Structure formats: structure tokens, C-alpha cells
Amino acid sequence: MCTFAGFAAEPTETGEKGKAFNPGEVILHHVADSHEWHWFSTDNSNFVTYLPVFAYEPGRGLSSFSSEKLAEGKTYGNFKLEHEKLVTLDGGKVYDFSITKNVAALAMSSLLLVFIFASVAKSYNRRVGQAPSGLQSLLEPFVVFIRDEVGKKSIGPKYERYMPYLLTVFFFIWFNNLLGLTPGAANLSGNIAVTMALALITLLITLFSANKNYWGHIFAPPGVPWPLYIIMVPVELVGVLVKPFSLMIRLFANITAGHIIILSFISLIFIFRSSATGFIAVPFGLFISMLELLVAVLQAYIFTLLTAMYIGSAVEEHHHDEAHSPDNDFGTAEQRGGGSNLAHLTRPDVAAH
Structure with missing residues (x-):
């Protein structure tokens, strides 16, 4: 996520008026998935890992190529990228099975x-x-x-x-x-x-x-x-x-x-x-x-x-109400090993003494 790469690559005013900085576009570019892995940029170059694109068109079959062929708005064959979404030039259906940044x-x-x-x-x-x-x-x-x-x-x-x-x-x-x-x-x-x-x-x-x-x-x-x-x-x-x-x-x-x-x-x-x-x-x-x-x-x-x-x-198992009735309290305590002295003292023959 949090790379400052995109900021260094943004156009600035250097003698001629460059493109205005768009924070929303830059932020969404950093948090969204993409067909390339952009590491960082300098004033002269971008350090990018281009990932493989696998596209299936019904009736035309499977196409595979590097995402470098679609970089910077370029088209390749019948494909292009629109906001990192693979689309066809003729408007036909395409299924994208590419190795994107998040997949990698x-x-x-x-x-x-x-x-x-x-x-x-x-x-x-x-x-x-x-x-x-x-x-x-x-x-x-x-x-x-x-x-x-x-x-x-x-x-x-x-x-x-x-x-x-x-x-x-x-x-x-x-x-x-x-x-x-x-x-x-x-x-x-x-x-x-x-x-x-x-x-x-x-x-x-x-x-x-x-x-x-x-x-x-x-x-x-x-x-x-x-x-x-x-x-x-x-x-x-x-x-x-x-x-x-x-x-x-x-x-x-x-x-x-x-x-x-x-x-x-x-x-x-x-x-x-x-x-x-x-x-x-x-x-x-x-x-x-x-x-x-x-x-x-x-x-x-x-x-x-x-x-x-x-x-x-x-x-979770169902707990029956009768398991907690007063008649079963002493028996349950004896089975747990607790309260056995109290149960012993409540026996009629012992209480008589």
C-alpha cells in the first residue's frame, strides 16, 4: 500500500505548466489493484514489474501477453485497459484471468x-x-x-x-x-x-x-x-x-x-x-x-x-432446563466432585445425628 512512489512521478510546474496534481486519482491508484507492480519512480524513470495478462474471448480463445503492452494507455490486439479494467476494442465480452498485483x-x-x-x-x-x-x-x-x-x-x-x-x-x-x-x-x-x-x-x-x-x-x-x-x-x-x-x-x-x-x-x-x-x-x-x-x-x-x-x-450443544432443576443440583455437584460434603450432610440418616 503505502508507497510514496506515485507522488514523485506526478507532474509539476517546471518552466511549463504541467498537469494539475489530482490527489484522489493518486490515492485510488495506490490502494487499488493493477496489472503492473509499480515500485517507485524518479524524475527520469519508473521502476515497474509488468505482470502477465491472460484474457479469454468467447469465440477467439485465450490470449496471453505482458501488461507492458497495455501500459500508458496503449492497445494490444483487441485489448486495452480502462481504469485497470481489461476491455476489448470492439466491445466484445472478455474474461480477465490475469496475474494482477494483488494476485502476485x-x-x-x-x-x-x-x-x-x-x-x-x-x-x-x-x-x-x-x-x-x-x-x-x-x-x-x-x-x-x-x-x-x-x-x-x-x-x-x-x-x-x-x-x-x-x-x-x-x-x-x-x-x-x-x-x-x-x-x-x-x-x-x-x-x-x-x-x-x-x-x-x-x-x-x-x-x-x-x-x-x-x-x-x-x-x-x-x-x-x-x-x-x-x-x-x-x-x-x-x-x-x-x-x-x-x-x-x-x-x-x-x-x-x-x-x-x-x-x-x-x-x-x-x-x-x-x-x-x-x-x-x-x-x-x-x-x-x-x-x-x-x-x-x-x-x-x-x-x-x-x-x-x-x-x-x-x-454449541442444547442445555435442557431439567439439567438445572433443584432435584438434580446435588447429584450434579457430586459428579463434578464439588459439593459432596453438603450432599452427604443432607442425607436423612446423617442429619439425624
Whole structure:
């Protein structure tokens, strides 16, 4: 996300009147996906990695070429880019399967996660029964925290089967949030398609894990007169979809908003074209950048916690009212090993003495 590359490349007044600086266009260019990876610019050149384009046209087949052929408004064959959207010159239908900036960032961050945790797993195998060290000691507190404070408390006894997903989604979001703050990086976790995919996976896991008690609360809400089912059942079904939708929007909005704020502060320097503005804009931009480091882990934690809570509500067992009746209190206490002295003293033969 937060690279200042685009700003250096913006036209300025150097003897002849250049194009006016457009902060909205620059900011959207930095937070949006693209068919090329723009690292940084100098006065004379741009440092760009051009990515492969794969386009399928019905009736014409698949075309593949470098995005360099479409750079700077150029056309290639029957294709051109309009606001980073691949279109055809004749207005025909085209399906874009290109390796965009976010797709490349997704592949690299996934490989990074695999490499890191494969290394940690090997460390655990080599140091059985020993205190953690190195990268293992850095990541273990987060793993234990997600297990004890998120998985166990939100899901309950069945938490272990869901820990691989909870840990994966936590570290995936956290790492990509941090990578998005580095100069030249992609805004992956601020892409609505990525957050939608994560929310959809959460929804599918929740639905396929749901027990009859969960579905019973949806299609036969307890304590509700049956005529009201006509209203309550659709409301409950909408609620099932709203939960992952809120996950998608929350992560997307928070990450994107932080990036836009930082870029907006930097844009002030180029809008007013005064170095004095930098003494105000740069400190505020740095402050927001430091705050984003906290937001990066916080948003990963919130997404993981809410995911665990949704799964927990789906696998929660039904508790019968009779299990909590006064007649069963002492028996239950004796089975737990607690309150046995009180139960013993209430026996008639003992109380008589």
C-alpha cells in the first residue's frame, strides 16, 4: 500500500505548466489493484514489474501477453485497459484471468507464511521438551493466545478441530496487513475480493459445522409463537448472511481507510507545494503509520475472534432446563466432585445425628 512512489512521478510546474496534481486519482491508484507492480519512480524513470495478462474471448480463445503492452494507455490486439479494467476494442465480452498485483502479493505472502511456519514446525521437532527460541519464541505467544483466549473460550470443547483455520486466518490477515504498510507493497487485505473470500470460508465452515440445535434456533426459534415464524425465520436466515458480510466490510473498510488517511496527509505537500506543509503532514502521516501497526494485529484478532464466536454458536450443544432443576443440583455437584460434603450432610440418616 503505502508507497510514496506515485507522488514523485506526478507532474509539476517546471518552466511549463504541467498537469494539475489530482490527489484522489493518486490515492485510488495506490490502494487499488493493477496489472503492473509499480515500485517507485524518479524524475527520469519508473521502476515497474509488468505482470502477465491472460484474457479469454468467447469465440477467439485465450490470449496471453505482458501488461507492458497495455501500459500508458496503449492497445494490444483487441485489448486495452480502462481504469485497470481489461476491455476489448470492439466491445466484445472478455474474461480477465490475469496475474494482477494483488494476485502476485497473495502468492508471495502465502509462500512466506508456509516458509515461516515450516521453519517453526522443524524447530519444535528438534527442540522437544525445550524452551522455544528464535522465531519459535516470537510466534508461540500468539499461537497460545489464539488457542486459549479465542478458540477455547469461544468454541468450547470442540475447539481443536478449528484451530488450524483460526491460526491460519489470524496470521494471514496480520502478515498481509503489515506487508501492506511497506513501501511498494500491495493493499491485499484492503481488497474487497480477498476479505469476501475469507468471510465466505468462515460462513461455509460455520454452516457445515452447525448442529441441529443451531438450525432449530433458525427454523423454530424457541419461545416464539408459531404464527411469528413467518417473520422470524427470514430474519434469522438474513442474520446468518449478515455476520460474514460484516466481517468482510469491517476488515476492508478499516485497512483501506488507514491507507487513505496516510496518503491524504502526504498529498497535502503536493497540493500546497510548500515544504512548510511537510512539517505538519509528515509527522501526522508517521503517527497514523504507527497506529496502523496496532490496527494490523487488532483487525486480525477481531476477525479471528468473531469467526470463533460464529463457529461456537453453531456447535454449541442444547442445555435442557431439567439439567438445572433443584432435584438434580446435588447429584450434579457430586459428579463434578464439588459439593459432596453438603450432599452427604443432607442425607436423612446423617442429619439425624
